[in-house]
Amino acid sequence: MRLFIVQAMFTEYRPTHGYDEYFCREQSAPRADLEPLLSSLGAMGLAELNRSHASASNLLRRLGATFRLNGSGLHGGERILPFDPLPRLIHRQEWSVLERGLVQRLEAIDQFLADVYGPQRILNDGVIPREDVESSQGWRPQMQDIAVPLNRWCHISGLDLIRDGDGTWRVLEDNLRCPSGVAYFLENRRVMKRLFPSLFQGRTVQPIDDYPSHLLRTLQDLAPWSDAPRVVLLTPGVFNSAxxxxxxxxxxxGIALVEGRDLICEDGRVWMRSTAGREPVDVIYRRIDDDFLDPNVFRRDSMLGVPGLIDAMRSGRVAIANAPGSGVADDKLIYAYVPAMIRYYLNEEPIIDNVPTYLCSRDDDRRYVLEHLNELVVKSVAEAGGYGMLIGPHASSEEIESFAVKIKAHPRNFIAQPTLQLSTVPSLSEGELYPCHVDLRPYVLRGKSDWVSPGGLTRVALKRGSLVVNSSQGGGCKDTWVVSDSAVTAGNQELVPC
Structure with missing residues (x-):
C-alpha cells in the first residue's frame, strides 16, 4: 500500500537522462534510502504539497527573505528567492568525504594565496604561469607581503559542487570573496520545519541553525590580540542585491551592521562611530568587493569603503574576512590549477575532482574549443550569476559566432567545459513534479579550526530543461538534508538500489 501511494504521486515523474537523486532512470525504482521521505510525501499528496508550497512563499515574504536584482532600485526588483519544498538528501557517510575534500581544497588555496602574495614559489617553479595569476581581475599586488591572521585568507567560503551524469561529485566553482546565499540556506530549513514537519519523520537530519554562532567564533578567532574582539559587518547598503x-x-x-561612513581609521586602527563615541573595531566581515574597500589603495572614487583600512590591516590592528586579494583564487582560469595546488602544497591527490576544463589561453585548448563550441559550456572567467556564459547545445548559430569572436579577441578571458548532465531532484514546476537540475553550495568556515555546514544551499534550475541555477536567471533553492546512516531502512524489499 505504501509503495502504491508513493507511485501514485510520482506517476508522471520521468527522469529520462543523467542521475536522478530520488529515482533510478526512467523511474524503474525509487532509490533505496528514501523510503521514509517518499512515504511522507505520498501520504501528503500533490494537492496538499502545492498548497503548503504557496504558504511557504507567503511566509518567506513575511520574513523578508528577498533578493534584489542589481540596478533595479530599492523596490522595483525585490523578489523572493523561489523555494522548492522537496528536500535533497545526502547521507552522513557520503558527506564526510565531501567535508574532507572541501577542507583539503581550501587549505591548498590558502597556501597558494599566502605564497603568491609572498615568496611566489609556485610561480617560480612554473607550476602555474605567472601571467595567468597577474592578469587575473582578482589579483591585488597591493596585498604583497601583508601578513594575515592565522595565515588564512579565505575564512568564509562557498564552493559550488555538482553531481555529474554518473552521480560523481565534482567542484564546479570556488567562491572566495563574498559568497552569498547562507541566509536562504538557513531560512529554507526554518520554513520546512514549520510547514512540512511530517517530512522529517523517520529521519535524523543534521541541524544547521548554529551556523551564526560558528561564523561569529570564526571571525573572533581572527583577532588574537583581543580577549573580546569587536566584529562588524560592512555592507554597501540597502541597494545591494544581498x-x-x-x-x-x-x-x-548580534554584531553591528555598518556602512563605510560609519567607520574611520585613526591612530593606526579602525573605529566605529556611535552615539557613545568612538568604539574600536577588530574584525570586519566585509560584503563589498576589493575595489571599494579603501579609496587610498584601490578605487579612488569609492564612497563605500574606509580610507586607511589597508594600512590598518598591514599594521596588524584589524582583520578583514575574507582577506582582500582572495579573488585571484576564484578566477575561473585559476580554478583549473587547484588540483595542481593540492599536489604541490599538500602532496595529496584531490578528494573531489574538478570538472574537466579547457583554458582558451592555451593554443591547443582554444583550437579545440572553437571547433566544438556547439558542444561546450563557455564561461567568462570574471563574471558570476550565470552571466557571460554560452551553453553550446542550447545556443543559436549567432550566439556561437559571437562567442567565437570574443574568444579570439581575448582568449585569457574564457574557459570551456563539457556540457554536463547535472543531477536532478524532483521539484514543483507549474504545479507538477518535474526533474530539475541542481547544484550545491556548502559553506566552509576557517578560523582556528574548520567547520563545514551540514549540507548547504541547493540551487535549482526551475525552468524546465534549464541547466542554469542562478537566482538572477530564474533559479530557486531547496533544503538540503545530511541524514544519519542509521535512518536507512535495512532489508527493505520495496525500495531497491539502482
Whole structure:
C-alpha cells in the first residue's frame, strides 16, 4: 500500500537522462534510502504539497527573505528567492568525504594565496604561469607581503559542487570573496520545519541553525590580540542585491551592521562611530568587493569603503574576512590549477575532482574549443550569476559566432567545459513534479579550526530543461538534508538500489 501511494504521486515523474537523486532512470525504482521521505510525501499528496508550497512563499515574504536584482532600485526588483519544498538528501557517510575534500581544497588555496602574495614559489617553479595569476581581475599586488591572521585568507567560503551524469561529485566553482546565499540556506530549513514537519519523520537530519554562532567564533578567532574582539559587518547598503542577508547575519550574530561612513581609521586602527563615541573595531566581515574597500589603495572614487583600512590591516590592528586579494583564487582560469595546488602544497591527490576544463589561453585548448563550441559550456572567467556564459547545445548559430569572436579577441578571458548532465531532484514546476537540475553550495568556515555546514544551499534550475541555477536567471533553492546512516531502512524489499 505504501509503495502504491508513493507511485501514485510520482506517476508522471520521468527522469529520462543523467542521475536522478530520488529515482533510478526512467523511474524503474525509487532509490533505496528514501523510503521514509517518499512515504511522507505520498501520504501528503500533490494537492496538499502545492498548497503548503504557496504558504511557504507567503511566509518567506513575511520574513523578508528577498533578493534584489542589481540596478533595479530599492523596490522595483525585490523578489523572493523561489523555494522548492522537496528536500535533497545526502547521507552522513557520503558527506564526510565531501567535508574532507572541501577542507583539503581550501587549505591548498590558502597556501597558494599566502605564497603568491609572498615568496611566489609556485610561480617560480612554473607550476602555474605567472601571467595567468597577474592578469587575473582578482589579483591585488597591493596585498604583497601583508601578513594575515592565522595565515588564512579565505575564512568564509562557498564552493559550488555538482553531481555529474554518473552521480560523481565534482567542484564546479570556488567562491572566495563574498559568497552569498547562507541566509536562504538557513531560512529554507526554518520554513520546512514549520510547514512540512511530517517530512522529517523517520529521519535524523543534521541541524544547521548554529551556523551564526560558528561564523561569529570564526571571525573572533581572527583577532588574537583581543580577549573580546569587536566584529562588524560592512555592507554597501540597502541597494545591494544581498542586503537581506547582510542584515540577517548581523542580527543573528548580534554584531553591528555598518556602512563605510560609519567607520574611520585613526591612530593606526579602525573605529566605529556611535552615539557613545568612538568604539574600536577588530574584525570586519566585509560584503563589498576589493575595489571599494579603501579609496587610498584601490578605487579612488569609492564612497563605500574606509580610507586607511589597508594600512590598518598591514599594521596588524584589524582583520578583514575574507582577506582582500582572495579573488585571484576564484578566477575561473585559476580554478583549473587547484588540483595542481593540492599536489604541490599538500602532496595529496584531490578528494573531489574538478570538472574537466579547457583554458582558451592555451593554443591547443582554444583550437579545440572553437571547433566544438556547439558542444561546450563557455564561461567568462570574471563574471558570476550565470552571466557571460554560452551553453553550446542550447545556443543559436549567432550566439556561437559571437562567442567565437570574443574568444579570439581575448582568449585569457574564457574557459570551456563539457556540457554536463547535472543531477536532478524532483521539484514543483507549474504545479507538477518535474526533474530539475541542481547544484550545491556548502559553506566552509576557517578560523582556528574548520567547520563545514551540514549540507548547504541547493540551487535549482526551475525552468524546465534549464541547466542554469542562478537566482538572477530564474533559479530557486531547496533544503538540503545530511541524514544519519542509521535512518536507512535495512532489508527493505520495496525500495531497491539502482
Amino acid at each position: 542586503y537581506f542577508e547582510h542584515s540577517y547575519l548581523a542580527q543573528q550574530m
